[in-house]
Amino acid sequence: MSLGALRPSPLVEQATTHLREQITSGEWAVGTKLPGETTLAKALGVGRSTVREALRALAGAGLVQARQGSGVFVIATTPKEDWSARLRQAAITDVYEVRMLLEVEAAQLAAQRRTEDDITALHAALAGRRAAANAGDTEFVEADIALHRAVVAAAHNPVLTNLFTEFVPVLQHRLLDLVELLGLRSDDPDPGDAGHTDLVNAVVRGDAEAAGRTLRDELRQTLALLHSL
Known part of the structure; x- marks a missing residue:
């Protein structure tokens, strides 16, 4: 996974953008289980709390869904309109x-x-x-x-x-x-x-x-x- 480390700020916005691009580009297809928070944090060069907030933003956009005990999965490749x-x-x-x-x-x-x-x-x-x-x-x-x-x-x-x-x-x-x-x-x-x-x-x-x-x-x-x- 070649996400690339992020610049200092604003980290949550950057993390959200990077992860969204992985999804909307088709790199992570619908049904794909995302890497764990620790793996994503290491790949992006940020803390787990930043990754957690980014995943919440993606969930709000209708792109991912957390399944208790299983992880976070891609459920759509196009953000829903607000x-x-x-x-x-x-x-x-x-x-x-x-x-x-x-x-x-x-x-x-x-x-x-x-x-x-x-x-x-x-x-x-x-x-x-x-x-x-x-x-x-x-x-x-x-x-x-x-x-x-x-x-x-x-x-x-x-x-x-x-x-x-x-x-x-x-x-x-x-x-x-x-x-x-x-x-x-x-x-x-x-x-x-x-x-x-x-x-x-x-x-x-x-x-x-x-x-x-x-x-x-x-x-x-x-x-x-x-x-x-």
């Missing part, structure tokens, strides 16, 4: 349909669970969105997403919050394209203000049905625009 990468490659209409499912439920939960701090945050986010009407498209889109983030946060469900966070980079990029391509702010620098005001008011007064309906209507309008491109 969720963020899949979102970036997905059609924006598909992303928006999933966003609708996620956010409508979040809005309904927010109306049931919002706290005084959440109410303050929602009013601040709405004010921020209105203030951004005097700014450029990038700032306005960021303020719009910040309001939606505040609604999701008020649901107090960390899984929903984390999922929405994953959507944000894709949404921000695609919504900016939408605003610019269709000139959505050419006549009204603050499009959707009435709907967003209704959304915030519904959450604040604890009307889950109205909150879900208002957000669903808004997202459906945007989805229709996306289908028109």
Whole structure:
């Protein structure tokens, strides 16, 4: 095995890269049992802890799997794509349909669970969105997403919050394209203000049905625009 000793730092990243290359190049085929940690550490010129972390990274990428009492085996030669990468490659209409499912439920939960701090945050986010009407498209889109983030946060469900966070980079990029391509702010620098005001008011007064309906209507309008491109 000719892996070659590594330079001092960052050792884990280098070890991961070297081992991944052995797998993706076909040097270690699917079903192959990897050499033991001690052997790998000696070949790479690093400690066993570094090898252990590298193997964890490879397992996270779906390339290897540890089998108790047997060792570590190659289970794939192509790394699996992470969720963020899949979102970036997905059609924006598909992303928006999933966003609708996620956010409508979040809005309904927010109306049931919002706290005084959440109410303050929602009013601040709405004010921020209105203030951004005097700014450029990038700032306005960021303020719009910040309001939606505040609604999701008020649901107090960390899984929903984390999922929405994953959507944000894709949404921000695609919504900016939408605003610019269709000139959505050419006549009204603050499009959707009435709907967003209704959304915030519904959450604040604890009307889950109205909150879900208002957000669903808004997202459906945007989805229709996306289908028109």
